[in-house]
Amino acid sequence: MIDELYRQLRQRSNELDIERRWPAQQLKLCAEFGVFRWFVPKVFGGLEWNERQQLESYLAISQACMTTAFVLTQWNAACKRIVASTNEALRNRLLPGMASGEVFTTVGISHLTTSRQHLAQPAIQASLRGEGGYVLSGVTPWVTGARFSQSIVLGATLPDGRQILCALPTHRAGVDCGPGVPLVALTSSCTDEVHLEHVEVEADEILFGPTHHVMQLGSGGASGGLQTSALAIGLAKAAIGYLGEEAKRRSELIAVAHKLEHDVQLLQQQLLSLADGESPVQPIELRQQANSLVLRATQAALAAAKGTGYKQGHDAGRWCREALFFLVWSCPQPVLNASLCELAHLAP
Ligand SMILES: Cc1cc2nc3c(=O)[nH]c(=O)nc-3n(C[C@H](O)[C@H](O)[C@H](O)COP(=O)(O)OP(=O)(O)OC[C@H]3O[C@@H](n4cnc5c(N)ncnc54)[C@H](O)[C@@H]3O)c2cc1C
Numbered sequence: 051m052i053d054e055l056y057r058q059l060r061q062r063s064n065e066l067d068i069e070r071r072w073p074a075q076q077l078k079l080c081a082e083f084g085v086f087r088w089f090v091p092k093v094f095g096g097l098e099w100n101e102r103q104q105l106e107s108y109l110a111i112s113q114a115c116m117t118t119a120f121v122l123t124q125w126n127a128a129c130k131r132i133v134a135s136t137n138e139a140l141r142n143r144l145l146p147g148m149a150s151g152e153v154f155t156t157v158g159i160s161h162l163t164t165s166r167q168h169l170a171q172p173a174i175q176a177s178l179r180g181e182g183g184y185v186l187s188g189v190t191p192w193v194t195g196a197r198f199s200q201s202i203v204l205g206a207t208l209p210d211g212r213q214i215l216c217a218l219p220t221h222r223a224g225v226d227c228g229p230g231v232p233l234v235a236l237t238s239s240c241t242d243e244v245h246l247e248h249v250e251v252e253a254d255e256i257l258f259g260p261t262h263h264v265m266q267l268g269s270g271g272a273s274g275g276l277q278t279s280a281l282a283i284g285l286a287k288a289a290i291g292y293l294g295e296e297a298k299r300r301s302e303l304i305a306v307a308h309k310l311e312h313d314v315q316l317l318q319q320q321l322l323s324l325a326d327g328e329s330p331v332q333p334i335e336l337r338q339q340a341n342s343l344v345l346r347a348t349q350a351a352l353a354a355a356k357g358t359g360y361k362q363g364h365d366a367g368r369w370c371r372e373a374l375f376f377l378v379w380s381c382p383q384p385v386l387n388a389s390l391c392e393l394a395h396l397a398p
Pocket residue numbers: 124156157158159160161163164165166167168191192193194195233236239241378379380381
């Protein structure tokens with residue numbers, strides 16, 4: 051039954067890329083198939099899938115439609131932090147609607163992790179309000195689907211360096227969500243800056259903090275994680291599946307398709323073993339290998355598709371553009387260094 055969802059997502063993926071609109075239809079389908087419930091605890095109306103099940107679903111969704119998979123990860127990043135918070139009232143307010151798919155929530159946290167780290171001033175500054183709560187000002191550079199979200203799980207920094215994470219309603223006075231900037235790929239994710247001008251946040255909208263290094267708190271604390279690798283592996287599988295099909299009638303492609311199939315199977319096994327608590331490799335090493343594979347596999351698919359694959363509307367060209375995302379998405383310094391060394395053929 052769930053295969054029907056993947057089939058429909060796959061069928062619409064090129065159209066979504068060309069039309070560059072928010073994947074409202076795709077998210078509606080996800081809600082109908084109960085996808086949002088997989089990631090939410092049972093007590094809030096979810097199905098509370100374990101990490102292996104979640105990663106298996108990310109593998110399948112990214113293989114079908116990278117945009118939908120990516121948008122889902124940003125919703126899930128917000129969801130994880132709400133679930134991990136001790137703010138019971140906020141959890142009760144937000145999570146049931148998130149489980150049913152009626153409420154879309156996203157994250158604006160990169161300015162605390164992988165973006166703007168070289169700047170002296172924090173991107174979003176928080177000051178204490180007299181009557182409790184905080185006032186926020188600044189610009190967070192990357193928020194996926196902000197304009198289509200009811201709230202943003204957002205980080206901000208106090209003058210003493212402590213940080214907060216709050217669930218900021220997007221309709222609050224002083225919040226300005228951009229419509230989405232044109233991107234190399236995934237433009238339909240409607241990712242853009244969010245500007246805040248003296249935005250008031252109530253004390254009961256705080257998820258974590260104030261504390262130093264707020265992103266290290268709770269189970270949803272770290273940025274990136276195995277889901278990023280799952281999406282890279284899922285996209286690689288789509289490209290390798292295409293190569294496998296082509297190889298059935300073009301014998302010169304057989305060796306390449308077999309080698310890449312072997313590599314992707316190995317990475318998938320390692321990913322799922324990590325989810326089971328085994329450690330065949332370090333997560334960061336898996337991420338580096340997944341990055342390398344998705345770039346190579348998608349380009350191999352394009353080479354096999356030849357000039358036809360370079361035309362707009364062909365899967366192979368789109369997969370190549372989507373694969374470039376893994377060079378910049380949630381890339382901690384060791385992953386970035388590994389990518390640069392591989393590109394320069396330098397030993398890391
Ligand atoms: C499509 C897309 C969607 C995203 N969605 C989200 C989201 O929903 N939520 C979220 O929180 N994040 C999101 N991100 C953010 C992402 O995870 C990374 O944080 C982001 O890609 C980091 O890139 P940056 O350009 O902001 O990095 P920065 O490090 O801020 O680099 C910006 C520029 O500064 C310069 N620079 C970099 N380092 C230095 C230095 N040391 N000295 C001097 N100059 C320097 C470079 O010229 C660089 O181009 C998204 C990113 C993309 C591309």
